[in-house]
Amino acid sequence: MSNKHDPEALAIEDEKHQLDVPIVVDAHTEEYQEYLNLCEDFRGEREQKLNRKIDWHILPPLMLIYMMTYVDRSNVGNARLFGAQKDLGMSGTDWNIGLSLLFVTFAVGAPFTAALGKKYTTRFKLPLLLAACGGTILAAGCSNNKAAWYAFRLILGFVESGKFIAYVLSTWYSSNIFTTRYSWFYFGATISGAVSGLLAYGIAQLDYHWGYRGWRWIYVLEGFVSIILAILLCFVMPGTPEASHKWVTPEEQRFILLRGKYTYGTDKSGNSSEFKLKEYLSAWTSPHFLVPAFSMFSFAVGIFAFSFTLPTIIASMGFTAAAAQGLSAPPYVAATFAVWISGWASDRYKKRVLMVVVPAFVAVVGLAMMWFSVGKPKLVGLCYTGCMLAAMGFYPLSPTHTSILALNNAGQSKRSAAMGGLLVFTQVGGVLGSNIYLSSQAPYYPVGFGVSAGLIIFGNLIVMTGYWFYVGAVNKKRAAMTEEEIRARYTSDELEAMGDKSPLYIYSR
Known part of the structure; x- marks a missing residue:
C-alpha cells in the first residue's frame, strides 16, 4: 500500500510538517473552518514562536513543582543513610512498609484528582499542593516514632496525587510536540535525583548539629524551601488555556484550544473538550490505556x-x-540527557513504541551489570557503570508512556482519566518496588534485581512489541474504509462522540 493511502504514513507526515497540510474533517462546520483559517495564519515560524512563548511561561514553573515534589519524595533513601530508620526504631521490614504507604494513598487519590484537574484551574492548585508537600516533609522531619512516620507518609502520598501535570501539558501543546515538551518537563523529575543527593550531601554535614541527626536537617530544610517556592509560584503559575493570559493574544488562545481538539491522533472527527463522565469511565476498559499502563x-x-x-x-x-550521597547524583545527570534524546527522537521520527523498547533494553543491561558486580570490591567500576545505564534506561520510559496515552486516548475527559489511571498503576508499582530490595539480602539483592529486570523485559519489551502489532492491525482495518464511506454512515456529532473509536482516528505506535 502506498503512502498516499496509508493512514499511519499520513499521520506521520501531518505531525512532521506541523499541519502544513490541514486534515480534512467537516468542511461544513463553522468551528472547523475557523480552525483551518487559523492553521493558515499560524504556519511555520509563527506557530514555532507561539510554542516558544508557551515554553517560557508553562514549563519552568511546572518543572520546578515536579522537581521539588520528587526531591521531597526521593530524599527518603538519603534519610535512611543518616539515621532515620534507627532513630525511629524501625526494622528493615518496617522501613519498607513506610515506603509503600505513600503509594497506597497516591493510588487512591489519583483518579479523583484527575477528574478535578479537568474541572479546576491549576494556577493556585499546584502551588498549594507543593506547599502541602513541603509542610508534610517538614513535619516528618520532626517525627519521633514509627506511627508518626507512617502517618506523614500516608498524607504525603495523598497530597502528591493531585500533581496532575501531564494533562495540563496536553491542553497547551499539540500532539506533534507533546513528547518533546513532556520530556523537557520531566527533566525536573530526573534532575531531582541529582539535586536530592547533592542537597543531602551538603545538609548532612549538619549531622549531630544541635544534637539532631542529618536526616532531620534534610527533611526540615527541604520542606521549608518547598513552602517558600510554593508561595512565590502563586504569582507566576499560569492557568488553563481557556483562561485569559496577558502573554497570549485572543487569536493565539483560540488556536491553542482548537489545535488541541483536532490534532491528537490526526483526529478527523475532532474530540470534545467538555467533561463527560461516560467518556471518563470508558478509559478503564480501553486497551489503549490498559496496555501502556501495565507497561508503566x-x-x-x-x-x-x-x-x-x-x-x-x-x-x-x-x-x-x-x-x-554525592555519587548518587551523576546517574541522574546522565539520565537527564537520555530523557532529552528519547523525547526528541520520539517526536522527530514518530516511533513511540521503539522509544519504549530501546531504553527498556538499556535498563535491563544496567541492572544485569549491577546484579553481577555488586558487593565485589574489584568490580566497583562495572557496578557504578551499571547504575548509570539503569538510570539512563529507566527515566526516558515515563515521558514516552505518557505520550502514548495522550496520543491514543481521544477526548479530554478520557485522556485525563487515562493519565490519572496511569498514576494508579505507577503507584501500585511503587508499592511493589518498595519491598523487593530486602535488607536481609544486602548487598546482593537477588530478589530486587531479578524482579526489576523480569518485569522490564515482560512489560516493556514483550507486551509493548505486541501492542505495536495490535495498533498496526487496527489502523490497517480503518484504512480499508474511505472517508466518504465513513461520513455517509456517521454524522459529525457521532464521529466526535466516538473519540478514538472513530474510524477516522489513527493511533500512534
Whole structure:
C-alpha cells in the first residue's frame, strides 16, 4: 500500500510538517473552518514562536513543582543513610512498609484528582499542593516514632496525587510536540535525583548539629524551601488555556484550544473538550490505556526500587554515607540527557513504541551489570557503570508512556482519566518496588534485581512489541474504509462522540 493511502504514513507526515497540510474533517462546520483559517495564519515560524512563548511561561514553573515534589519524595533513601530508620526504631521490614504507604494513598487519590484537574484551574492548585508537600516533609522531619512516620507518609502520598501535570501539558501543546515538551518537563523529575543527593550531601554535614541527626536537617530544610517556592509560584503559575493570559493574544488562545481538539491522533472527527463522565469511565476498559499502563507499572517497580536503594548500593561499594550521597547524583545527570534524546527522537521520527523498547533494553543491561558486580570490591567500576545505564534506561520510559496515552486516548475527559489511571498503576508499582530490595539480602539483592529486570523485559519489551502489532492491525482495518464511506454512515456529532473509536482516528505506535 502506498503512502498516499496509508493512514499511519499520513499521520506521520501531518505531525512532521506541523499541519502544513490541514486534515480534512467537516468542511461544513463553522468551528472547523475557523480552525483551518487559523492553521493558515499560524504556519511555520509563527506557530514555532507561539510554542516558544508557551515554553517560557508553562514549563519552568511546572518543572520546578515536579522537581521539588520528587526531591521531597526521593530524599527518603538519603534519610535512611543518616539515621532515620534507627532513630525511629524501625526494622528493615518496617522501613519498607513506610515506603509503600505513600503509594497506597497516591493510588487512591489519583483518579479523583484527575477528574478535578479537568474541572479546576491549576494556577493556585499546584502551588498549594507543593506547599502541602513541603509542610508534610517538614513535619516528618520532626517525627519521633514509627506511627508518626507512617502517618506523614500516608498524607504525603495523598497530597502528591493531585500533581496532575501531564494533562495540563496536553491542553497547551499539540500532539506533534507533546513528547518533546513532556520530556523537557520531566527533566525536573530526573534532575531531582541529582539535586536530592547533592542537597543531602551538603545538609548532612549538619549531622549531630544541635544534637539532631542529618536526616532531620534534610527533611526540615527541604520542606521549608518547598513552602517558600510554593508561595512565590502563586504569582507566576499560569492557568488553563481557556483562561485569559496577558502573554497570549485572543487569536493565539483560540488556536491553542482548537489545535488541541483536532490534532491528537490526526483526529478527523475532532474530540470534545467538555467533561463527560461516560467518556471518563470508558478509559478503564480501553486497551489503549490498559496496555501502556501495565507497561508503566512494570517499569515503575524497577525505577522506584532503584531510586530508593541507589544510595545504599553505592555505599556498599565501600564509600562513606556522605560520599554515597554525592555519587548518587551523576546517574541522574546522565539520565537527564537520555530523557532529552528519547523525547526528541520520539517526536522527530514518530516511533513511540521503539522509544519504549530501546531504553527498556538499556535498563535491563544496567541492572544485569549491577546484579553481577555488586558487593565485589574489584568490580566497583562495572557496578557504578551499571547504575548509570539503569538510570539512563529507566527515566526516558515515563515521558514516552505518557505520550502514548495522550496520543491514543481521544477526548479530554478520557485522556485525563487515562493519565490519572496511569498514576494508579505507577503507584501500585511503587508499592511493589518498595519491598523487593530486602535488607536481609544486602548487598546482593537477588530478589530486587531479578524482579526489576523480569518485569522490564515482560512489560516493556514483550507486551509493548505486541501492542505495536495490535495498533498496526487496527489502523490497517480503518484504512480499508474511505472517508466518504465513513461520513455517509456517521454524522459529525457521532464521529466526535466516538473519540478514538472513530474510524477516522489513527493511533500512534
